[in-house]
Amino acid sequence: MTTETHLPTETTTYVGRPRFEGANIRTWIGFKHFTYLMEEGVLQYLRDRDLGPTKLYRDFGLGVEFVDSSIQLPNTIDLDDEVKVQVTRDERKLGWAFSVRMTVDRGDGPITVLNGKTRVQLIHEVDTTPRSSVPETVAEAVSEITSLDTTGPQTLAQLKSEDPNAFLWSWRIPYFYCHYSLRLQHSGYVRAVEEVVDRFLFDRGLAIEEVLAERGWIPVVSRSRITLLEDALMGETLHTVMRVDEVIKDVMYPAKIDMYVERGGTLFHTATASVVHGYAVSRGTEAGTLATFDDETRTKLLGGR
Structure with a gap:
C-alpha cells in the first residue's frame, strides 16, 4: 500500500453564478467576477479533498494564498448565467498549480468564457496554534511570498521620476481587501487593477461615465495576469503605477501595472500585473462588438505620444 504525497490531479467541477455586484453595464459581468469564480472553483477543489481553507488554517496553521x-476571456458572462468551472491540478508544475476552464450553456451547448491558470501557496500564519503537523500532501505547497525583483526603483522619488508618462495612484490598504488579519489578498489586487484603470482613464480625459454617455463605449478586458511578489500589509500605502505604451490594431491596449510599498525609505515590489483592455459598444445594433479607436482616443491613451 502506498501513501499519496501529492495533491490528486483529477478534475473538480464547481457550478455557480456571478454576483449581482458585477453587472455594472447592462447585465454583462466585469472581469474581476470571472476571477472570483475561478477562485471559488479552486477552493471547491481543495474542499472536495478535505483541504478547505478553514481546515488548513485551524489544523496546520496555514493560509491559502493565490499568488x-x-x-x-473569449466570451462574456451574463448576470443570470449558470457558470461551470472545471479545475484540474497541473502536475507538471511544483506546488499547487491549476488549469481552469469556465463555460456557460445558453441552450446551444457549452461556450467557453474563461481559460485560465492559477497557483496557490500555503503561508504559515503567525497567529495560529496548529493542531497537527503538516502532511506531505500539503507540504508541497507551503512557501513564503518572497520578491526576487531587485531591478526596479528603490525609492519613491525614483518611482515618480522613472517614467513621467506613467500614472501613479497611492492608496491605503483597507482591512476589507485583506485576509488572515494581515495581508492584501489576491482579490484585493484584482480590485486594485480595476480601480487603477478607472482612475487612469479619468486622468487621461477618458472618464468612463463620459465615454459611455457620449459614445456608448465601455471598457472590456480580454486578458489579465496578476503575480504576487511580496507581502503587502493591512494599513500600508500601496503605490500603484500603470503604463500604456502601445495600441494594438486600434481596438485594444495592453497596460502594465506594478505595485509597491515603502518601508524605511525603501520600496518593495509587491505585485505585478498586466491587462489587455478595449472598448465594447454598449447600445444599438452593434452592442457587444469592439469599438475602433479614433485618433483622439489613441492619443489620450498614450499620453500624447
Whole structure:
C-alpha cells in the first residue's frame, strides 16, 4: 500500500453564478467576477479533498494564498448565467498549480468564457496554534511570498521620476481587501487593477461615465495576469503605477501595472500585473462588438505620444 504525497490531479467541477455586484453595464459581468469564480472553483477543489481553507488554517496553521493568475476571456458572462468551472491540478508544475476552464450553456451547448491558470501557496500564519503537523500532501505547497525583483526603483522619488508618462495612484490598504488579519489578498489586487484603470482613464480625459454617455463605449478586458511578489500589509500605502505604451490594431491596449510599498525609505515590489483592455459598444445594433479607436482616443491613451 502506498501513501499519496501529492495533491490528486483529477478534475473538480464547481457550478455557480456571478454576483449581482458585477453587472455594472447592462447585465454583462466585469472581469474581476470571472476571477472570483475561478477562485471559488479552486477552493471547491481543495474542499472536495478535505483541504478547505478553514481546515488548513485551524489544523496546520496555514493560509491559502493565490499568488499567480492568468486568464483569457473569449466570451462574456451574463448576470443570470449558470457558470461551470472545471479545475484540474497541473502536475507538471511544483506546488499547487491549476488549469481552469469556465463555460456557460445558453441552450446551444457549452461556450467557453474563461481559460485560465492559477497557483496557490500555503503561508504559515503567525497567529495560529496548529493542531497537527503538516502532511506531505500539503507540504508541497507551503512557501513564503518572497520578491526576487531587485531591478526596479528603490525609492519613491525614483518611482515618480522613472517614467513621467506613467500614472501613479497611492492608496491605503483597507482591512476589507485583506485576509488572515494581515495581508492584501489576491482579490484585493484584482480590485486594485480595476480601480487603477478607472482612475487612469479619468486622468487621461477618458472618464468612463463620459465615454459611455457620449459614445456608448465601455471598457472590456480580454486578458489579465496578476503575480504576487511580496507581502503587502493591512494599513500600508500601496503605490500603484500603470503604463500604456502601445495600441494594438486600434481596438485594444495592453497596460502594465506594478505595485509597491515603502518601508524605511525603501520600496518593495509587491505585485505585478498586466491587462489587455478595449472598448465594447454598449447600445444599438452593434452592442457587444469592439469599438475602433479614433485618433483622439489613441492619443489620450498614450499620453500624447
